[in-house]
Amino acid sequence: MAATSGAAPSGRRAARRAERRLFGDLGENGTAYLLLLPSMLAFAGLVIFPLVSTIAGAFSTSDAVGRITSFGTLANFRELWLDSYMPGIVRQTFIFAFGTVVLTVIVSFPLALILNQQFPGARLARGLLLLPWAAPLAISAMTWRWIFHDQLGALNYLLHLTGITQQNILWLGRADLAFGAVMFVEVWSSVPFMTIMFLAGLQSIPPHTYDAAKMDGASSWHEVWDMTIPQMKKIFMIVTLLSVIWAFRSFTVIWTLTQGNPFYRTDISVTYLYKLAFKNLSFGQGFALAFATFVLLSVFSILYTRVLRSEEMG
């Protein structure tokens, strides 16, 4: 820097002059705001405005195409409270969100530990792992629907061949099995991303941590429990919290697999509110449930940013 200090000021002055010609005298802040303007406009129009519109709708009466007819009422929340399906929807939403994340962690963590090793075919294994993440989820979920088909599906056929059962199980027709099926497909679609994140976390642990432990004669089990897991804590917290939020807003798997059938027993809040608005044309209740879902997810978001901050401090 010292060597160029003679030439730099005049060069910079020329550059500033050129910039002023382009943008007027905006300065550092002004130029930055100008650069942010396009994205801010997009967010304002496509995210913030519809959000405000939904919140307004929750406290208004609406007609059958979602137009607000009068503002300032809690009737939508009261109707939602009296809706006999709601207790089931709430229960299913929480079981679905937390259940799928717990199951995804249970599969992904060991998977990442194995993929972190050297073995022939490791590269191929990592490539195959990412397939469900890259493929269109709506289309993979429809393929699962075909696999779960009671008479022609691959799953029942596999069970027949292995002699586990000779019955044609109605995977998507019985409430408990259908709920299990949508959770399974959600886990199937979430494993790749989580595994890759865990794998990245594992690879960021310095290898000499393990060398020291091996000299102390630590077993491989202790290696995982005492050293890998604490080192992974931050990435673990971030990934699981993000996954919970994504699971709460998950729509595609349920919609393409069961559409909430049978009898709303595989619906969660986002699919149910979609039905309230677009099938029952009860936009008011749809808005109210959307608002409640928004509040719930905001709580998780605040929690998420808190955790991030505290991890950075600690």
Place this chain on the structure above:
Amino acid sequence: MGRIGVVKWLSILFFLIPVLFILVFPFIVMISTSFKSLQEVSQIPPTFIPRQPTLANYREVWNIIPLAKHFRNSFLLGAGETFLVLFLGIPAAYALCRFRFRGRGSYMVFLLFTQMFAPVVVVLGLFRLIAAYGLVDNLAVVAFMAAAFNLAFCIWLLTGYFSAIPPEIEEAAMMDGNSRLGAMIRMTLPLSWPGLIAVAIFAFMDGWNEFLFSLTFLRTDDYLPLTVGLFRFITRFQIQWNSLMTGSFLATIVVVALFMLVQDKLTRGLVAISEK
């Protein structure tokens, strides 16, 4: 060492291989079904490997499902989202990366916030406007919505790729008489092209795989992308699974091929985001 070796091989045999099998299973079924005749997919018991493999589906599916139109629409959604994400995201990412302006922290928190609530919530709020202004069946609306929801992620990715370019290069360009933005356009953008391509493909995949906005805001077959087009086919007609799986395979192979091109760059970028 020997004992650890045994544990490793047992875990590969009894955990990794079964899990990988489940992860790729739908794709195996997809391919296998696409080579079966309608008669073979309707017979009981079913088959895993087609007994009389046929290529007929790949010829005929185009007449059974308006697949060419769906392909065109998916492509338009992917390309549209790519353009929008780059157009809106590059300036924003550059500002976040190189400028220390007032409100920078708030903007970062806001980006995070856009990822935190359900797109369904927005769909509901936007519907009456879309209907009132006759914007149903407008692919641009869907591309804009999808881009807005993917933008935060893409800005984070771009910020990561831009920060890898040393600012001294821009300073040198500015000494040659370039403005700050001129330096960015002439130096930083060309140098970060592998990252830009990764983001472009990420956005294209997101547009191609989009489902919820298309399901809500596109109604006519002529405007449906593959995801919703194939879903309509499932719900509207007596399902011809062989045609459906042929279309599904064709729709999947396009994005998977693109993804393979940028797999390493993209996963590294995503990992960098989560570590921030």
